Amino acid sequence: MTRAAVFGAGSWGTAFALVLADAGADVVMWGRRPELCDTINSTHTNPDYLPDVALPPVIRATHDPGEAADRADLVVLAVPSQALRVNLAEWSPALPSTSVLVSLMKGVELGTAKRMSEVIDDVTGAGPGRIAVVSGPNLAGEIAQRQPAASVVAAADEDLARRIQRTCHSPHFRPYTNHDLVGAELGGAVKNVIALAVGIAAGLGFGDNARASVITRGLAETARLGAALGADAYTFSGLAGLGDLVATCMSPLSRNRTFGEKLGQGHSVAEIAAGSRQVAEGVKSCVSILDLAGRQGVDMPIVEHVTGVVRGELTPAEMLGSLLSRSAKPERHGH
Structure with a gap:
């Protein structure tokens, strides 16, 4: 045994x-x-x-x-x-x-x-x-x-x-x-930050179109970071990538999704953290993931904007406006 x-x-x-x-x-x-x-x-x-x-x-x-x-x-x-x-x-x-x-x-x-x-x-x-x-x-x-x-x-x-x-x-x-240890770990870490963003959108009152857009673009950010670190691109379409991302972003059982929703409703990070013994990993990891992306020269705008909200540098509404006002680009990065 x-x-x-x-x-x-x-x-x-x-x-x-x-x-x-x-x-x-x-x-x-x-x-x-x-x-x-x-x-x-x-x-x-x-x-x-x-x-x-x-x-x-x-x-x-x-x-x-x-x-x-x-x-x-x-x-x-x-x-x-x-x-x-x-x-x-x-x-x-x-x-x-x-x-x-x-x-x-x-x-x-x-x-x-x-x-x-x-x-x-x-x-x-x-x-x-x-x-x-x-x-x-x-x-x-x-x-x-x-x-x-x-x-x-x-x-x-x-x-x-x-x-x-x-x-x-x-x-x-x-x-x-x-x-692919690298891809599996990145998928699990970054999805927590994307779930915060989806929760913020839900807390602001936005529906499934907004949430699906954040999930999809969040997966693209994850894959870009993974490519820079040598991960297998297939991992991000599998259970440790898309599977984990969808579950964490859409379920009311998700700590990060719930934390983000409360942020979108106007509560502070300190208020939300004080009300739960559970840890929402994305609240701290957003900073370290943004650091990792910077070291690799990878653009991760959703992670960057969530970090701004967590640090108190942006309100949830300002985060949304800033993301939507970014210059229009091709969907496929680098084309």
Whole structure:
């Protein structure tokens, strides 16, 4: 039996722990708060994030990183992306040297503009043979309810991707493999920022035409950045690209879409953040993605304008007016 450690007891970490358990793994979750870990163990529920979902007894929780990682074949990282480096530096000594490290995180690190797999490599020195990413249209609430979902396991090492695929292939969760780690990570990170933009449009009262336009042009921005970084263009039309983008932009379950909608309705970033224990990754990653695009000389106007709103430099209405007033261009970039 595969032994899996899931570091992060939020909604997505808990939902993926359930996927692994359904696929036959023995799962230990690490949680930041000891009291939540005790509750998970005693009630077999996670009342703070997925209160209506029963967790099987094979899932246990602990606040001790060493206990969580003990003899783990698979180490799954499911913490907010901007907290990864600090947390992983603390956990790294406890991780088995042979364990596979899987990122569920969808962000780009502030300051370094590094993708999460690059941060993992920086901290652990694990190398591409031990690092993978799971990404796709993965709204945690639906997956925890065992609704059908598909995803992508991306790794530079195809044998590694297939190994993780077998470990998380459950009756309700269908993983595909992909060799394009860069594209999978970019798709997952940028879609959060595009979802903020779609939410802003919805909050301003605009309908499906506006939302579809933002989604489509957002995908074009993502693909341009991916091309500059050597990603496979096909990835952006797949589950880790278009699939994840559509789910995150259109679902009321999406944290980033909901956050953007509240921005469009006139609430401030601080007000919205104070009202939720869930992290909308795009709020911080918009800055680091814009930084990454600048380093590559890639034009990303939607990301740029969302960053302006988040920083308080633009109102949502000003953002819309500025985007619409940009000079007309061919749809295909560079033509």
